[in-house]
Amino acid sequence: MQTQTIKTSPELQKEGLEVGKRIQFVAWVIIGMTVTVGTFASQSLLEGDWSFWIDWKDRRYFPILGVISYMLMLVSVQAACWIKARLPVGMTLCAVGINLWQWFERYVNWWGWFSYPMNELFPETVIPCAIAADCVLLLSRKLLLTYLFGAYAFALTFYPANWVMIAPFHQPVEALGQTLSIADYIGFSYVRSAIPEYLRMIESGTLRTFEGGALGPAIFFSGVVGIFIYAIFWWIGDQCTRNRWVKKI
């Protein structure tokens, strides 16, 4: 009788929809927070200082480690959202969550407690990369094309999107008898007692051809690695969504 009343009452139906929307909103906020924690764990463990400090964001390791470290979790969540509900939002959900969390965490912990200026340790953004990869999935709706073009969409947009923020810090200054970038001088000036300069793994390695431009090969290399990461972590995301994990045994 009550069910019949709900079915026939437009007001109750409307209210039911509103309640449903609210539950859906809360559910996605909880899911977003959960995947943010996972993304933060994998990304910060893998990328570490390259994500943290302005004088670590170089042309060689930053575009490679930045892409790889984020893609692990983002691809898995993308796979889960797509397989379960055909929602091309997994990457963007993680990317927005981790970006907000990183700004908050660095502001509270590193500025609030230790006084490091935020311009030394603001986080990179992968939201444009994530939206691009989600769009590739939506438009192609094919796994192979998503692996190929999604990985490259992510990798190719990563450095240009962050260059807007880090370029001002690459202007030259004369300090300590040599030419430094502003980022180098900030790293020197705001002392990191536990991170001596020799730990700063930047700009070293091979890739000395291509007219000295290490950035291009680094970006394309991260795209190639990204394809394999896509394949592996899509499979992991797929496995995680299987009902077998919640079945009674």
Place this chain on the structure above:
Amino acid sequence: MKIKNHYLNILILTSTVIIAIIVSSHLYASGIGERAQEAILRMRTAQFYDVRFSSNHLKVGEDLVVTGKVMILPIWPHELGFSGIGYINFFEPGPRLIRKETVVNGQPVFSSMIIKLGDTYDFKEVLTARRPGTWPVGVTMNMKDIGPIVGPSIKVTIDPSSSPFTNTIQTLTGQTINLENYGLSRAMGWSFLWVVLGIGWLYYWLILKPTAPRLGLAFLEKEDELVTKQDQRFGFLFLAIVLVLVFGGAFITSKQFPIVVPLQKTFVRIDPLPKEPTFVEAKVSKATYYVQQRSLDFDLIVTNKGNEKVYLRRFQTANVAFLNPAAPDNQWPADSPEVNGGELQITPNEPILPGETKQLHVKAQGAAWEVERLSTIYKESASRFGGLIFFGDAAGNRNIIAIADQFVVPVFQ
């Protein structure tokens, strides 16, 4: 039962308040952790001496100058490994002071240095007070593959200033910038733009579209109902916006900042200090650590090759110094940041005459061995010690002899 719960609540609340008070009173470090390091690190690798801090009380914006020397002992502990790369660093709990300059052997140094065994590095660090408070600060020699070797430290009190702190520098393109906040609003604005766009994308899919029915439709593989033409047009539009913003933004940025340099990475070769004339030779022949008496005793064979009588004035290891009271003008300096280990007892304690060779028995006894956690030398993988012995004549000439890799035998009774 209710009464019990009431008491339990009070107990939990009281405990929480007490813990909060204890924790909040130790929010900031009260030391720089030197005692936490193994004795082997502090005694047998690098030895700081003559370290001076220009002041222990500053106002925001005032300079602190730290000077001193650090000697890399000529024999490096085998179990630690020697990388040959070092970095003179400043220890503080976050950048309460900013570093303006580091000079080593007269050369300005930005990066790590190539370090040689047996060499001495004369350093100067200039810092500017930035954050009010009382902070433990000190110098360290960071050695690659080993970590920081902690030098002497003091507590610096920084008082507030009426003018806000700025850290300005002029770029080679002629722009004067304040490093405290340079580029921050640009980074925040760009990040915020992408957060808004990201939320817009999520809003379309997660708020405007009910999720629950999609789970069922996806299970039934009803693709066309799940991804419509409108969705794809929306996706195409978003992709276009992303690409235009990313590459357009990067292009405009490259026009805004046409002159940029990559991050700088290099190691610096430091010219050695000029050799000082040597007028004393000394060698440790036997060393014993008396555990109960907290005393390190060693025999020293000394030859005075100079023309003046010399005194053994000081023995120093791991920032703990023992002074010989019999040497002239050898009082403990008031501005010394090192730990005063006590009197150095020398037998016989007469000066060594020119041309004379004699054996001295040196006794460095004091609670500092325990307090500074150096008495563990006999518990480590190699029971050895290192340090510096300072000889001097009446004219103020000084010779420093390094003890490195010296066996020490413990006596437990």
